[in-house]
Amino acid sequence: MTLTESPRRSAARGDGVLSARPMRHPDASDEQVMTRRGWWLVVINWLIPGSAQVLAGNRRLGRFGLAATLVMWLLIVLLVAGLLLWRSATLSVLINPFVLVALTVIVVAYGVLWIILSLDALRLTRLVKTATPGRYLIALLSVALMLVTGGTVAFAAPRMLAASNAIDQIFSAGAPIEPDDGYYNVLLLGGDSSEGRDSLRFDSVSVVSVNADTGKVTIFGLPRQMLNVPFEEGTPMHDIYPNGFQGQASQTCSWNAWLNHVRQRVEVCDANGQFSETGGEDLYPDAAANGSAPGIEATKDAAEGILGIDVEHYVLLDMHGFASLVDALGGVEIEVTQRLPEGPGPAYTGQPAEEWATGWIEPGLQTMDGDTAQWYARSRYTTTDWDRMKRQRELQAAILEQFTPQNVLTRFQDIAAAGDDLVQTDMPQADLPYFFELAVKAKEQPIDSIEFTPNNDYGTDTTPPDYARIHQDVAEALHPTQDGDGEE
Known part of the structure; x- marks a missing residue:
């Protein structure tokens, strides 16, 4: 630019230089030039959406595409850096339902823009001017x-x-929970509300x-037939x-x-032991507001009394x-160890399974579908209740073994849809990031399982277990470097 040259004239000269470039104004009579240009426009637009328009098309559209691309790159960099350096804080943001919806809108909008820019880039290649077979390959x-x-x-x-x-x-949406003596203790209930049952029953309690700190998991199995279970002091x-x-x-x-009739007592009957359609509300009036139910809260109090530990939340499957x-x-x-029948059970005492079984689960290593797995968990008429617990x-x-990252990603929608019908819990969203980290640690360690069944010398089928001994064994299992009284 000379001393007497105006900025407007200088800008015009710049536009002239750009317009002379082969990307914007190529020699359309040269098929080889047009073919190379076509490859460049398609590839560079996919790698950097908006770049093809800046070089050879509508610059305003191109600048908008480049700006959107830079924003997406920035979000990706922040996400990766957050997961590497501040995983808990990043997950806390990501698991927010509103954030996930907003991110979904952003991803869809950018994807649509990317496709629009790709179609425009293909138009800019002017395929009819490219050489064969290049035009078809482009x-x-x-x-x-x-x-x-x-x-x-x-x-x-x-x-x-x-x-x-x-x-x-x-x-x-409750507040995060605090660990009790270094542990998060969650009541895990297995119920069955299928057709033919008069109510949801807790067939499995643990x-x-x-x-x-370490993510180490210990499962305490509580037989549903436990007798005369104690309740935590100070509870209804x-x-x-x-x-x-x-x-x-x-x-x-x-x-x-x-034990599994605690729910029946609380939710079907009132505090005086009489039938009531609103039973349990007088004993646990805040249960529903906290995402629970009176029968669940009473069973939680029983689990605390049995084990001698605080149980803050529940998960019902x-x-x-x-x-x-x-x-x-x-x-x-x-790995199936014995032949198990499928079916509703005998119509009379002593009826052989061959007469009422609708199918059989044969011994050996099996990959079970949902229906077979359900019968594997339910079958009990030819085995003991303790076998069913196992x-x-x-x-x-x-x-849990099936919850691999690859499996969850490829089947996420089906898993999430199944979870809506399968899982009830009062666990807060705020704890999910921390529990995710604990789950990663837990996958690297074996799960300890302790069953308080009669064949493990915890009472008999017809007498209450030794609850004082259970308290000692729980303390020893959770704090193996301490004695049963919690002293070093």
Whole structure:
């Protein structure tokens, strides 16, 4: 620019230089030049969306595309850096349902823009001026890259929405929980609300203790037939049963002294032991507001009394939706040790299984679908209740093995949909990032399982267990460097 040259004239000269470049104004009569230009435009636009328009098309559209691309790159860099350096804080943001929906909108919008820019880049190549077979290969590459882009968006967006819905529907919005003596203790209930049952029953009761530092998992199995279970002091049920849970038989409201009948006692009958359609609300009035139910809260108090530890939250797995989860995971692999019947059970005492069984689960290593896995967990008429407890633990471990990153990513929508029908919990969303880190640590360690069954010398089928001994064994299992009294 000379001293007398105006800025406007200088800008005009700059535009003239740009317009002389072969990308914007190529020699259309030279097929080789047009072919090389076509390859460049298609590839560079896919790598840096918007760049093709800046070089050879609508610069305003190109600048908008480049700006959107830089924003997406910045978000990706921040996400990767956050997961590497501040994983808990980053996950806390990502698991927010509103954030997931917003990210889904951003991903879909950018994917649509990317495809629009790709179509425009293909137009800018002026295929009719390129050499054969280059024109067909350029078109094929452009379509393939657009399919990759669209496929990526189609893969990611529904999974992000499914995650948002699952988190919002399954987990509560409460405050984070604090570990009890170094452990997170969660009541794990296995229920069955399938057709033919008059109510949801807790067929499986256990407490999962997760070390707050190492992620080490210990599962305490509580037989559903445990008798005269104690309740934590200061709880509504302890006030009614200071000497342990007792059964009652009456025409209006009856239950026995088993652990899994605590729910029956609380939710079907009122505080006076009479039938009530709103039973339990007088004992646990805040249960529903906290994402729980009176029967669950009473069972939680019983678990605390049995084990001598605080149990803050629960997870209820409904066997009615269990099969859909197993199918969503692609099945589970189980080593079957004895032949088990499928079916509703005998019509009369002593009826052989061959007469009522609708099918059989044969011994050996099997990959079970949801229906078979459900029968594997339910089957009991030819084995003991303690055997069924063991099979349920095997099934839980097999399901956890299937939760690999690859399996979850490829089947996420089905898993999330199954979770809506399968899982109920009062665990807060705020704890999910920390529990995710603990789950990663837990995968690297074996799971300890302790069953308080009669064949392990904890009482008999007809007498209450030695609860004082259970307290000592739990303390020793969770704190192996300490004695049963908690002293070094």
